[in-house]
Amino acid sequence: MDTYEETVPSHDRALRTQRKTSRGRLFRRVAIFQFKLFADGLRDIVMSPLSIVAAIAGAISSRDPDVYFDRLMHFGRDTDRWINLFELHDPERRDTTTLDTIADDLEEAVRRDYAGGGVSAQGAERLRALAQQLRRRGARPAGGEAPAGD
Numbered sequence: 046m047d048t049y050e051e052t053v054p055s056h057d058r059a060l061r062t063q064r065k066t067s068r069g070r071l072f073r074r075v076a077i078f079q080f081k082l083f084a085d086g087l088r089d090i091v092m093s094p095l096s097i098v099a100a101i102a103g104a105i106s107s108r109d110p111d112v113y114f115d116r117l118m119h120f121g122r123d124t125d126r127w128i129n130l131f132e133l134h135d136p137e138r139r140d141t142t143t144l145d146t147i148a149d150d151l152e153e154a155v156r157r158d159y160a161g162g163g164v165s166a167q168g169a170e171r172l173r174a175l176a177q178q179l180r181r182r183g184a185r186p187a188g189g190e191a192p193a194g195d
Contacts, residue, residue: 077148081130084144088124092117 099113106112129143159165 073152077144078130080148081128081144084128085130088121088128092121 095117096114099117102113103110127141127143129145132145155165157163159169
């Protein structure tokens with residue numbers, strides 16, 4: 046096992062050997078990762094001023110000065126598990142909704158819709174027709190006139 050393999054959690058190594066690898070799967074993972082990065086960044090933007098508010102509220106509170114900041118840290122840990130940015134949380138132990146489960150559910154719904162000829166299938170057909178039309182336009186002579194028969 047190389048150095049990288051030693052740092053990968055065991056459940057990740059098992060998943061990698063079980064699932065099919067493909068370019069489509071890679072692009073899906075990258076798209077989900079980008080969405081997770083956005084969610085993580087948005088959370089950080091929100092939590093930064095909230096941490097200052099929590100510190101001020103704790104400083105002027107007659108209660109435990111750490112109570113508000115501790116709540117914010119708990120919220121941060123919960124959202125970290127929900128976002129699961131670096132896939133550190135074992136997917137087999139998911140007992141709550143995460144961005145991964147939302148993405149899986151959304152993909153499954155689109156696949157069912159496509160298989161049933163729904164909106165996603167109609168959209169795919171329109172994209173194919175548009176691509177074909179654009180290819181035909183690209184095949185026209187430089188003068189801009191359509192070839193005979195068009």
